[in-house]
Amino acid sequence: MTGITIENLSTGYDKADVLLDLSLTVKPGTITCLLGSNGAGKTTVIRSILGLTPPRRGTIRLGDTDITGMATHKVIAQGLACIPEGRRMFPKLTVEENLRLGAYQVSDEALIRARMETVFETFPRLAERRDQLAGTMSGGEQAMVSIGRGLMSGPKILLIDEPSLGLSPLYVKENFKIIDGIRDQGVTVFLVEQNVRQTLGIADYGYVLSGGRLIAEGTAEALKASPEVHAAYFG
Amino acid sequence: MGLLGQYLANGIILGTMYALVAVGFTLFFGVLDVIKFSHGDVLMLGAFTGFTAFLGLEFVGVTDPWVQVLVVTLVAVAGTAFIGAVIARYLVLPLKAAPPLNILLITLMLGTAIREAVRLFYPNGSNPKPFPALLPDASTDLGNFTLRADSVILVAVGLAVIVGLHLLINRTRLGLAIRAVAQDEETARIMGINYTMIVLVTFAIGSGAAAFAGIMNGLYYNEINFGMGLLLGLIGFSAAIVGGLGNLYGAILGGFLFAALQTIGAVALPFASAYKDVFAFGVVIAVMAWKPTGLIAERTSDRV
Amino acid sequence: MVVVLASAYAWLFLHAESQVVVLVLLAVAALAAVVGGRTGADRVLATAMSQHSRAMNGAIVAGLLAVIALFATDHFPLLMLTTVLLYMTAALGLNIQFGYAGMVNFAGAAFFGIGAYTAAVMTTQTGLPPLLILILGGVMAALIGFVLVIPVVRTRGHYAAVVTIAFSVLFKTFLEVNDILGGPQGLMVDSMKILGWDFNASPVLFGVEMSFYLNYALLGAALAVLAFVFTRRLERSWVGLTLDAVRLDDTASACFGIGITRAKVLAFTLGNVMVGMAGALYGMMISFIAPTSFTFSDSLLLVAIVLLGGMGSPWGTALAAFIVIVLPEKLQIIQEYRFLLFSVLVIAMLLFRPDGLLPRTVRAYIPGWRAKP
Amino acid sequence: MTRPTTDAVLEIDALSKTFGGVTALDAFTMSVRRGDIVGLLGPNGSGKTTSFNAVTGIFPPSGGTVRFDGADITGLSPQKVYAAGIARTFQRSRLCLPLSIFDNIMIGNHGRLTKGLWFNLMRRRAFRREFEQGYEDARALVRTFSTALADRLFEPVGALPMIERRRIEICRALISRPRLLLLDEPSAGMTHDETTQLMDDILDVRGRIEGLSIIIIEHEMGVIERITDQCVVLNYGRKICEGPYAHIAADPEVQRAYLGAE
Amino acid sequence: KDTVKIAFIGPLTGGVSAQGLGGRNSAVLAVALRNQDEDAAYTYDLVSLDDECKPNVGVQVATKTAADRHVIGAITHYCSAVAMGAVDIYHKFGLPVIVWGAVLPDITYGNDYAEVHRVNGTMINQNEVAAQFMLDHGYKTWAVIHDTTDYGKGHNKYFSEFLTKGGGEILGTFGVTADQRDFTAELTKIKDLDPDVIYFGGLTPLGVRIRQQMDKLGIDAQFQGTSGIVSESFVEGVGDLAEGTVAFREGAPAEKLPGGQFFLSEYETAGYDEPAEAYGPFAFAATNLLMDAIEAVGPDRKAVTEYLADIENHESITGPISFDDHGQNTVAVITKYVVQDGTWTVWEDSAYASGDRALARP
Numbered sequence A: 001m002t003g004i005t006i007e008n009l010s011t012g013y014d015k016a017d018v019l020l021d022l023s024l025t026v027k028p029g030t031i032t033c034l035l036g037s038n039g040a041g042k043t044t045v046i047r048s049i050l051g052l053t054p055p056r057r058g059t060i061r062l063g064d065t066d067i068t069g070m071a072t073h074k075v076i077a078q079g080l081a082c083i084p085e086g087r088r089m090f091p092k093l094t095v096e097e098n099l100r101l102g103a104y105q106v107s108d109e110a111l112i113r114a115r116m117e118t119v120f121e122t123f124p125r126l127a128e129r130r131d132q133l134a135g136t137m138s139g140g141e142q143a144m145v146s147i148g149r150g151l152m153s154g155p156k157i158l159l160i161d162e163p164s165l166g167l168s169p170l171y172v173k174e175n176f177k178i179i180d181g182i183r184d185q186g187v188t189v190f191l192v193e194q195n196v197r198q199t200l201g202i203a204d205y206g207y208v209l210s211g212g213r214l215i216a217e218g219t220a221e222a223l224k225a226s227p228e229v230h231a232a233y234f235g
Numbered sequence B: 001m002g003l004l005g006q007y008l009a010n011g012i013i014l015g016t017m018y019a020l021v022a023v024g025f026t027l028f029f030g031v032l033d034v035i036k037f038s039h040g041d042v043l044m045l046g047a048f049t050g051f052t053a054f055l056g057l058e059f060v061g062v063t064d065p066w067v068q069v070l071v072v073t074l075v076a077v078a079g080t081a082f083i084g085a086v087i088a089r090y091l092v093l094p095l096k097a098a099p100p101l102n103i104l105l106i107t108l109m110l111g112t113a114i115r116e117a118v119r120l121f122y123p124n125g126s127n128p129k130p131f132p133a134l135l136p137d138a139s140t141d142l143g144n145f146t147l148r149a150d151s152v153i154l155v156a157v158g159l160a161v162i163v164g165l166h167l168l169i170n171r172t173r174l175g176l177a178i179r180a181v182a183q184d185e186e187t188a189r190i191m192g193i194n195y196t197m198i199v200l201v202t203f204a205i206g207s208g209a210a211a212f213a214g215i216m217n218g219l220y221y222n223e224i225n226f227g228m229g230l231l232l233g234l235i236g237f238s239a240a241i242v243g244g245l246g247n248l249y250g251a252i253l254g255g256f257l258f259a260a261l262q263t264i265g266a267v268a269l270p271f272a273s274a275y276k277d278v279f280a281f282g283v284v285i286a287v288m289a290w291k292p293t294g295l296i297a298e299r300t301s302d303r304v
Numbered sequence C: 001m002v003v004v005l006a007s008a009y010a011w012l013f014l015h016a017e018s019q020v021v022v023l024v025l026l027a028v029a030a031l032a033a034v035v036g037g038r039t040g041a042d043r044v045l046a047t048a049m050s051q052h053s054r055a056m057n058g059a060i061v062a063g064l065l066a067v068i069a070l071f072a073t074d075h076f077p078l079l080m081l082t083t084v085l086l087y088m089t090a091a092l093g094l095n096i097q098f099g100y101a102g103m104v105n106f107a108g109a110a111f112f113g114i115g116a117y118t119a120a121v122m123t124t125q126t127g128l129p130p131l132l133i134l135i136l137g138g139v140m141a142a143l144i145g146f147v148l149v150i151p152v153v154r155t156r157g158h159y160a161a162v163v164t165i166a167f168s169v170l171f172k173t174f175l176e177v178n179d180i181l182g183g184p185q186g187l188m189v190d191s192m193k194i195l196g197w198d199f200n201a202s203p204v205l206f207g208v209e210m211s212f213y214l215n216y217a218l219l220g221a222a223l224a225v226l227a228f229v230f231t232r233r234l235e236r237s238w239v240g241l242t243l244d245a246v247r248l249d250d251t252a253s254a255c256f257g258i259g260i261t262r263a264k265v266l267a268f269t270l271g272n273v274m275v276g277m278a279g280a281l282y283g284m285m286i287s288f289i290a291p292t293s294f295t296f297s298d299s300l301l302l303v304a305i306v307l308l309g310g311m312g313s314p315w316g317t318a319l320a321a322f323i324v325i326v327l328p329e330k331l332q333i334i335q336e337y338r339f340l341l342f343s344v345l346v347i348a349m350l351l352f353r354p355d356g357l358l359p360r361t362v363r364a365y366i367p368g369w370r371a372k373p
Numbered sequence D: 001m002t003r004p005t006t007d008a009v010l011e012i013d014a015l016s017k018t019f020g021g022v023t024a025l026d027a028f029t030m031s032v033r034r035g036d037i038v039g040l041l042g043p044n045g046s047g048k049t050t051s052f053n054a055v056t057g058i059f060p061p062s063g064g065t066v067r068f069d070g071a072d073i074t075g076l077s078p079q080k081v082y083a084a085g086i087a088r089t090f091q092r093s094r095l096c097l098p099l100s101i102f103d104n105i106m107i108g109n110h111g112r113l114t115k116g117l118w119f120n121l122m123r124r125r126a127f128r129r130e131f132e133q134g135y136e137d138a139r140a141l142v143r144t145f146s147t148a149l150a151d152r153l154f155e156p157v158g159a160l161p162m163i164e165r166r167r168i169e170i171c172r173a174l175i176s177r178p179r180l181l182l183l184d185e186p187s188a189g190m191t192h193d194e195t196t197q198l199m200d201d202i203l204d205v206r207g208r209i210e211g212l213s214i215i216i217i218e219h220e221m222g223v224i225e226r227i228t229d230q231c232v233v234l235n236y237g238r239k240i241c242e243g244p245y246a247h248i249a250a251d252p253e254v255q256r257a258y259l260g261a262e
Numbered sequence E: 001k002d003t004v005k006i007a008f009i010g011p012l013t014g015g016v017s018a019q020g021l022g023g024r025n026s027a028v029l030a031v032a033l034r035n036q037d038e039d040a041a042y043t044y045d046l047v048s049l050d051d052e053c054k055p056n057v058g059v060q061v062a063t064k065t066a067a068d069r070h071v072i073g074a075i076t077h078y079c080s081a082v083a084m085g086a087v088d089i090y091h092k093f094g095l096p097v098i099v100w101g102a103v104l105p106d107i108t109y110g111n112d113y114a115e116v117h118r119v120n121g122t123m124i125n126q127n128e129v130a131a132q133f134m135l136d137h138g139y140k141t142w143a144v145i146h147d148t149t150d151y152g153k154g155h156n157k158y159f160s161e162f163l164t165k166g167g168g169e170i171l172g173t174f175g176v177t178a179d180q181r182d183f184t185a186e187l188t189k190i191k192d193l194d195p196d197v198i199y200f201g202g203l204t205p206l207g208v209r210i211r212q213q214m215d216k217l218g219i220d221a222q223f224q225g226t227s228g229i230v231s232e233s234f235v236e237g238v239g240d241l242a243e244g245t246v247a248f249r250e251g252a253p254a255e256k257l258p259g260g261q262f263f264l265s266e267y268e269t270a271g272y273d274e275p276a277e278a279y280g281p282f283a284f285a286a287t288n289l290l291m292d293a294i295e296a297v298g299p300d301r302k303a304v305t306e307y308l309a310d311i312e313n314h315e316s317i318t319g320p321i322s323f324d325d326h327g328q329n330t331v332a333v334i335t336k337y338v339v340q341d342g343t344w345t346v347w348e349d350s351a352y353a354s355g356d357r358a359l360a361r362p
């Protein structure tokens, strides 16, 4: 089991600074969530871990491995997977091909098939539509593909960015059940969500980001009780 | 009958030639989503590389034609593939963030540069070169119909390469990665795909395919010159589009359609044969009016 | 200040003969571009241009006229300058199609040629006033363009590209094999005449015999300025907005009542008219035309101008037209190597400025307009 | 039957749509009363977006009719549907990213702009007046949603965060003062606070546009409960329930298929 | 010594650049040789310009040259369409020019410009001889393939005229584009027509391909070309199949004239990258003629023009030059060539003329 350690991370796009001297840890085998309003920089944290938005300062480690500035495919090779913000389908590929790409670094065909079956069990809708082009799926169906795809590689660490966006209430619940379940299988989860109530319901630990800085952290219980969080999210 | 057979045979080999060029275009549309205007010139470069390899073989005294064909093809395909990868690395990747149409301009200029460089720096490069006939030229005569062994071999190998490329793109992990990179670079990376490598490999494959087409062309026409890629590129491009960009079969269909149009235009139309290109391209315009996304339309993937 | 410098530069460049001078001037331009890009001077310049647009435009026209006046007796620089102005006009036409409405036209040279051929036929076969013929050149280009309207409007992207590419090849081949329009040998074009004033006769001003290209340079400048103002106003209007919307998202546009077909036909036609008019005047100036001047490669040259300048940016188009037309000519000194060097230079320019030389900025409907607080 | 028989603005009758083998809408019937806010609910892939697309003419329906203000608009082009007074937003944001906020909003105002070439090019004074009018309208509208945004109207949309883009999309749909507004998951990706804010803003605007009806697709039940007058629930392209929120929320089938019973 | 500026214009880039570069080198050679000559009154400075074989570019460079008052005369154009467009400019500016390669009759005969001269013959002369020659050898039926440029179309026109007048029969005419690669459709039809001779009006690259594909389709007709294929690269490109190809070119064969031998060996010594090609000798002759004129009357455009008007039997490596009142060289000798053992051999010297070898289907 591996965790993520971020130390003094600063980064941004072009001339804009987004993250300022951010440090956080995702303990192995836990669900750690990152909360924050729109534009706080949550997605940027995930992009930095993946090496898509290279850090300007600071270090990022997976367990003992320094992955700061490492190429994305090498980061993935460390056993990381990501369910990106906005689903990011390959629109001209079929549902099945999209899922397959989730397991791009897996070469065992039997394993791929087995995992795909598991995804199909969770989301029967995807099984019905395995040959449909992902681009023509409905918004929520695409979210299912994206979640399924993120599970295909059997990751040790999973980064999730707003997975339940556009999902119906039923599937939102389903989704949180899945996340809860994979943590129980020993996967480390770093979760970004707007659905604070349910997120804190399953998370072990959480951070609150605002304007690129951490403004609060603590166990899920503590955060639920925290006045800042309460004010901002439960209205 | 013999005559008709001959036209058919001619058309088939010409169509194969066009299809092979068209396939290269389809490959690049997939990855770059722009017209790669240098494709024809890369083809020419491949043919010249092969020709040079042939001269080298002659020089060291290898004369067995089969060995020669093999070495010439290998050297041309590998050499051109390498050059393609280098071009991708230094000219295309740095521009990935720019509007895709600017890559069109780069490839356009690159094509000119390649063409001019061969013309100027290849020994006596402004004149046509005699590409050796390395394939067996045995032939069967059936009245007016002459079928030559080399034509049959070329068609067979050409189609095999196209089908091979098709399988590569549609049935392999590499092919899946290529298609993924084409659609969404960043997400492809998140899937663990080595983006840079895939772009380079795609360019290498595309350039290699062009080189192969160049060699085929040389073997069949026994003549290559620095300008040979211009029209061939143009026709290959049109064939790819008319056929439909969705899959490689569109390229084949388009290639054969073009060959058929030109043959018909040259021999079967009531007006002078000089109008055959007017005819062929006129039909292309009509086809596009009728089927705006090509004969084999792509499955649409966009929705609202 | 900048305008004065630019005019002076243009004058020097057109004048430069020896290779050393050309190379030095090129280096200066490159340096200016790099320094401009690094220090953000180009942005400042762009904002200044849009804010004091009236004064700037005046200054630029004055600069252009000054350059023309300086060359009043030199035939060749005037010929080059006029060529640049006409190609700029044509490229501005393509820019409407391509930069605004997003319709790639790879048959620019064909429409240019239609204008030129119209001029050839009309000047020699009819007694119509040449100024009218100039306009007819544009009209003809648009009319023949209508042949393509159905496929061009129905197709998109690469599929649309192939339509114009096919037309480009078809046009040239047709002219060549068909002898009515002179076949491959081409046609003579009569000179421009306005009210008995023959453009091909050298005007005498203040006792000095001017180059007869002066006439064309002035008319070319008028046409180019007209085209420029037209493009600018188009961009800064609801029509320009409509074209942008069609280019960027036709489905969403349709949901807000924008007629996609109408917009595309409009852009295609307007663009072709501009290209055709430029072609007609060009034909009259060159006075002899043949199919080989209107090939697919020439179309690509026009597209290259639009792309190099920065799609949708009229100033970029003007600058790129200057570079693409004058540079190869200035490279004559290296003779057979000139196109090799030219293509390498263009690649280099793009690597340094991936968005084109002067990328388009956000639209300002009324130059200098500021919201009341 | 040309006169409206009820006070219904929109009447959808037995609307169907199939994609190849997939039946996305199956004889779907609903109607919207003038001034109502109707929630359109249903599991993922149940045909909600498809019904919007069929109404706005993105594609012709496979069967059924749509009437708007008594006139049959079935299968009309998107342009005609817009002209009739229906505006919409898209589930996946569809703004023109390189263009400014103002430009994007004015695209929505297309119906009210003077489109003649002569006017646009030659009558620059008149154009200027129209432009200034447009600017005032756009600014006033944007200000309802975000005062900060109202001062940045000439910045490119591409530089804005998602939430702002959603607001601009809604402004683009509202600027033409439509009679029916179709909102497809407008609050997706927003925090609870932001969502509440947005809904208040939408209610605010509705108050100012007389007779504006709204259909809203939304998976956030709190929102639905608070702002809708009526709800329609779809499943597999068919209507399974209809009525005020309290009614449908209590329906067992809706609970099973959509809400996920506790 | 004073320096005098003269210009050379030809296609230095693009499809026919091989010819242009050969011409350019030949002109450069002529100037270099003259500058070594102690007796020459002036030092010559040659400006070479590229017309890309495009009329619009041609007009551009013609203006550049003609407007430059220091340029006294020019050796101009290989491509007819370009020459047609540029002659007006030369006339307007009064610049004497000598055409070195374009063969369209109208360049000299289509106008009365005193400034325009041409050392090479027109395609009329060539085709008259060609038609007669072939008819004399007993051929009866032809198929004509020509490219659709002015060159190919012109040749088709004149050859067909002379041939039908002489009693030959043309079974079919095929226009092809200058960059076409595949001719199997046309050739298959020709095979069916079964002519004695295939006449090809066009340039080397096309000629090579057509000859190659004739063989592929098993066509055994005699192959006859025009001046456009009288080049080493044709023979090199076609290889063994070239044997027995006949073609015709204006001008005396350089290798048979004393001056011609000299030219060829000097060209060899100078070590240019590109061969002189078919029209190199004409460029060389034209350059020398221009310099002779300047030597005689001094660096003055008018004087040179007047001097050139009276040229009669002027010695050159392509034979004597005499201009008629259109500036056209009238002593347009036409040389007949046949490929023998991999070289273009003057017909009269060949094994074919002596009867040791025979053309196809005589």
Ligand SMILES: Nc1ncnc2c1ncn2[C@@H]1O[C@H](COP(=O)(O)OP(=O)(O)OP(=O)(O)O)[C@@H](O)[C@H]1O
Binding pocket: A013, A014, A016, A018, A036, A037, A038, A039, A040, A041, A042, A043, A044, A045, A085, D159, D160, D161, D162, D163, D189
């Ligand atoms: N590609 C980009 N270029 C420039 N600025 C960007 C880019 N992406 C994000 N930003 C800016 O960076 C800031 C943080 O963005 P980020 O996407 O990390 O926020 P977030 O917390 O994930 O928000 P959300 O809840 O909307 O997903 C925002 O102000 C955004 O405008």
Ligand SMILES: Nc1ncnc2c1ncn2[C@@H]1O[C@H](COP(=O)(O)OP(=O)(O)OP(=O)(O)O)[C@@H](O)[C@H]1O
Binding pocket: A132, A136, A137, A138, A139, A140, A141, A166, B303, D019, D020, D022, D023, D024, D042, D043, D044, D045, D046, D047, D048, D049, D050, D051, D091
């Ligand atoms: N172009 C298409 N081709 C094939 N199937 C399609 C197409 N468009 C939509 N569908 C299918 O139609 C069904 C209805 O889709 P729709 O987008 O209307 O769902 P929705 O109710 O909006 O769902 P969500 O809440 O997830 O957005 C889905 O199952 C979808 O996969």
Ligand SMILES: CC(C)C[C@H](N)C(=O)O
Binding pocket: E016, E053, E078, E079, E080, E081, E101, E102, E103, E104, E149, E150, E151, E152, E203
């Ligand atoms: C065919 C052309 C390129 C050249 C030829 N010498 C002519 O006169 O036109």
Ligand SMILES: [Mg+2]
Binding pocket: A042, A043, A044, A085, A161
């Ligand atoms: Mg985010």
Ligand SMILES: [Mg+2]
Binding pocket: A138, A139, A140, D048, D049, D050, D091
């Ligand atoms: Mg939906």
